[in-house]
Amino acid sequence: MNKSLLLISLFTLLTLIVVACQPQTVEVVVTNTLASKKVASDWPNMTWEEVLAEANGQTVNWFHWGGSGTWNNFMDVVIHEQALACCNVSINPVHVNDTVEAINKVLGEAEAGRTEDGSVDLIWINAENFITLRQPDLLFGSYTDALPNVQYVDTESSYYNFDTGWPINGYESLWGTSQMVIEYDSAKVNPPTNIDDFMEYICSDEARGKFTYPAPPDFTGTGFITGLLYHYTGESDFWLGRSSQIIGPFEDQSLALWEVLNEIEPCLWREGETYPNDVVELRELVKNGEVAFAMTFGYGNVDVMIEDGVYPETMRQMMFDEGTVANAHYQAIPFNSPNKAGAMVIANILQSPDNQFALVDTVGGLPAVVVSRLPKNAQVSFASIEFGETRVPFDEFTKALPQLGDLQPILENAWRANVLEN
Amino acid sequence: MYERFRPYILVSPALLVILVLFIGGLFFGLTRSFNYMPIIGLNDPNLDAYRSIFTSSGFLRSLGLTLWIAIASTFISMTIAIGVGLVLRESFRGRRTSTFLFQLNLPIPHIVGAIGMLFLFTQGGFISRIAHAINLIEQPSEFPELVFDPYAIGIILEYVWKEIPFIGVVVIAILVSIGDDYEELAQTLGANTWQRFRFVLLPLILPGVLSVSVIVLAFTFGAFEIPFILGQTFPQPLPVLAVRNYTNPDLNQRPEAMATAIVIAALSTVLIIIYMRLSRRIVRSD
Numbered sequence: 086m087n088k089s090l091l092l093i094s095l096f097t098l099l100t101l102i103v104v105a106c107q108p109q110t111v112e113v114v115v116t117n118t119l120a121s122k123k124v125a126s127d128w129p130n131m132t133w134e135e136v137l138a139e140a141n142g143q144t145v146n147w148f149h150w151g152g153s154g155t156w157n158n159f160m161d162v163v164i165h166e167q168a169l170a171c172c173n174v175s176i177n178p179v180h181v182n183d184t185v186e187a188i189n190k191v192l193g194e195a196e197a198g199r200t201e202d203g204s205v206d207l208i209w210i211n212a213e214n215f216i217t218l219r220q221p222d223l224l225f226g227s228y229t230d231a232l233p234n235v236q237y238v239d240t241e242s243s244y245y246n247f248d249t250g251w252p253i254n255g256y257e258s259l260w261g262t263s264q265m266v267i268e269y270d271s272a273k274v275n276p277p278t279n280i281d282d283f284m285e286y287i288c289s290d291e292a293r294g295k296f297t298y299p300a301p302p303d304f305t306g307t308g309f310i311t312g313l314l315y316h317y318t319g320e321s322d323f324w325l326g327r328s329s330q331i332i333g334p335f336e337d338q339s340l341a342l343w344e345v346l347n348e349i350e351p352c353l354w355r356e357g358e359t360y361p362n363d364v365v366e367l368r369e370l371v372k373n374g375e376v377a378f379a380m381t382f383g384y385g386n387v388d389v390m391i392e393d394g395v396y397p398e399t400m401r402q403m404m405f406d407e408g409t410v411a412n413a414h415y416q417a418i419p420f421n422s423p424n425k426a427g428a429m430v431i432a433n434i435l436q437s438p439d440n441q442f443a444l445v446d447t448v449g450g451l452p453a454v455v456v457s458r459l460p461k462n463a464q465v466s467f468a469s470i471e472f473g474e475t476r477v478p479f480d481e482f483t484k485a486l487p488q489l490g491d492l493q494p495i496l497e498n499a500w501r502a503n504v505l506e507n
Numbered sequence: 508m509y510e511r512f513r514p515y516i517l518v519s520p521a522l523l524v525i526l527v528l529f530i531g532g533l534f535f536g537l538t539r540s541f542n543y544m545p546i547i548g549l550n551d552p553n554l555d556a557y558r559s560i561f562t563s564s565g566f567l568r569s570l571g572l573t574l575w576i577a578i579a580s581t582f583i584s585m586t587i588a589i590g591v592g593l594v595l596r597e598s599f600r601g602r603r604t605s606t607f608l609f610q611l612n613l614p615i616p617h618i619v620g621a622i623g624m625l626f627l628f629t630q631g632g633f634i635s636r637i638a639h640a641i642n643l644i645e646q647p648s649e650f651p652e653l654v655f656d657p658y659a660i661g662i663i664l665e666y667v668w669k670e671i672p673f674i675g676v677v678v679i680a681i682l683v684s685i686g687d688d689y690e691e692l693a694q695t696l697g698a699n700t701w702q703r704f705r706f707v708l709l710p711l712i713l714p715g716v717l718s719v720s721v722i723v724l725a726f727t728f729g730a731f732e733i734p735f736i737l738g739q740t741f742p743q744p745l746p747v748l749a750v751r752n753y754t755n756p757d758l759n760q761r762p763e764a765m766a767t768a769i770v771i772a773a774l775s776t777v778l779i780i781i782y783m784r785l786s787r788r789i790v791r792s793d
Contacts, residue, residue: 506565
């Protein structure tokens with residue numbers, strides 16, 4: 086009895102201390118806000134110093150895809166420590182399997198009328214997820230021109246201005262790019278690098294049954310057939326001018342693609358009766374020796390997978406002569422984020438020369454910045470990057486094909502109708 | 508006064524949770540399925556989503572597949588569970604160990620079972636490798652398609668593996684409570700083994716077994732994760748189809764996703780009602 090009494094009084098004392106401390110911290114915040122402006126009410130009439138002042142002490146709930154250890158470590162540890170050291174901003178990472186989970190959270194909050202104090206501060210986003218939030222005006226912006234490190238980015242580039250064909254207008258900041266590569270087991274297959282020969286090769290005795298691609302709408306699978314669409318039906322420019330208004334012609338114009346895909350279907354893994362759902366399942370098939378090919382948007386993926394023992398050591402990377410589809414990584418801030426200033430600080434840190442170098446060198450991505458615009462020492466670091474024979478050399482990523490824009494869902498549905506359900 | 512309201516007060520917390528979470532969710536799902544979603548400018552409720560799913564051949568094939576999985580899994584698990592229950596009722600050496608082993612997988616989650624199926628039964632899986640090692644097959648692709656297959660064998664296998672002990676627990680419990688008296692009585696009246704099972708034991712265990720298998724039926728009809736992991740790309744069972752539509756970034760797909768979910772809920776309700784009616788009739792006619 087005495088013990089519990091003691092415990093209760095101790096607990097009460099502790100509570101009192103905590104409560105007593107509370108008003109003081111509140112006071113500090115009040116004086117802070119009185120002195121400076123707030124992004125929520127004053128943007129864009131703020132200087133970067135004022136953003137930094139508001140960001141001081143904020144914790145940013147960063148929703149990002151959590152499927153890769155190297156990327157997680159980069160964002161949750163490297164960036165977190167830098168943000169803490171420079172600006173007293175900390176990161177609370179929220180790993181999602183699919184970015185759409187974060188999107189649904191913001192949508193749900195918007196529908197419930199939660200216009201401030203939302204639970205998402207920053208999202209690693211691109212393509213249709215960006216459009217989903219941009220359409221109902223649920224993103225904060227325009228902010229990307231205000232980031233100091235944007236000086237290293239080519240703001241005239243299509244990456245900076247368009248995301249899968251959609252105008253960005255400063256509502257998501259560019260922090261990396263990526264381009265599709267094909268991975269193959271050089272001990273089993275030896276594929277040619279131009280698309281026509283490659284398609285023929287798939288049906289050869291050597292490669293029969295050893296190739297497949299993730300079923301669209303998985304973004305890697307969609308990226309693969311988008312590249313084929315450009316090749317078999319005309320140049321990418323032809324498609325990019327179009328919009329989803331022309332559904333009828335799309336089916337007609339894309340006939341050549343479906344012909345090819347149906348032609349190779351009997352030569353695919355499991356004769357194309359079923360497809361892996363995503364690259365993770367595809368890698369599992371490589372690991373089990375069921376297929377000899379994989380594909381990915383991750384430049385560094387092949388080395389990581391060999392190290393983890395998923396891929397055999399004979400796995401190599403290749404690129405089509407005609408180029409492959411590329412895309413970009415962005416960060417967007419939801420309209421109801423209570424920590425917009427902190428989120429902007431993170432977005433800025435991601436574009437710094439050091440982190441852009443780390444992105445390529447250790448994380449396995451491709452940069453958002455233009456190397457020639459970087460300070461001298463950073464340029465030297467970039468020039469020194471050299472990877473082993475497993476990878477396509479860093480400077481050979483020249484033929485980047487654009488994503489399909491708002492025709493993409495139509496392409497995905499057409500694939501279901503013309504290939505999968507056919 | 509208090510005495511009069513006491514039962515209501517006592518049930519209200521549970522009812523509140525059910526009403527708010529279930530009816531509330533169902534209500535929002537319903538409004539969405541009627542194409543009402545003001546945030547993307549859908550302001551006039553209509554039946555377009557239902558019309559579009561019921562005219563799509565993909566949806567109907569998914570529906571057929573879902574029914575096949577649910578009915579086949581339930582029937583197979585029930586039959587085997589009754590058989591095993593009858594055996595484990597006898598006294599023999601190692602009965603307790605067998606019973607323990609039989610029920611061992613009860614606490615194992617479905618998802619673990621599914622991963623296990625992947626390890627064992629894919630064409631590059633454990634069994635395929637053994638088959639390769641003993642020269643039964645030359646290439647992974649010669650191994651029969653047991654996972655990601657058109658007949659959902661992998662999915663049904665997982666459900667059967669998991670649900671046999673679940674139904675079995677009930678069978679054994681009933682058999683133990685019945686004891687041997689009825690059977691011995693029937694035996695003295697000249698009933699043979701089959702007759703004792705058919706006219707004595709079965710009528711006694713059937714009501715319990717049927718009500719537990721309704722749970723299995725409803726579960727296998729509406730569960731998502733097993734078909735998601737072990738299923739083919741097309742056609743996909745309804746729950747997977749619903750989630751796929753729901754996670755489509757194109758918000759205009761939401762009404763169809765919700766309509767699919769509502770159809771799943773409605774159909775499993777209907778299925779349960781039919782099943783209960785039928786089973787009551789079977790039980791009564793005996």
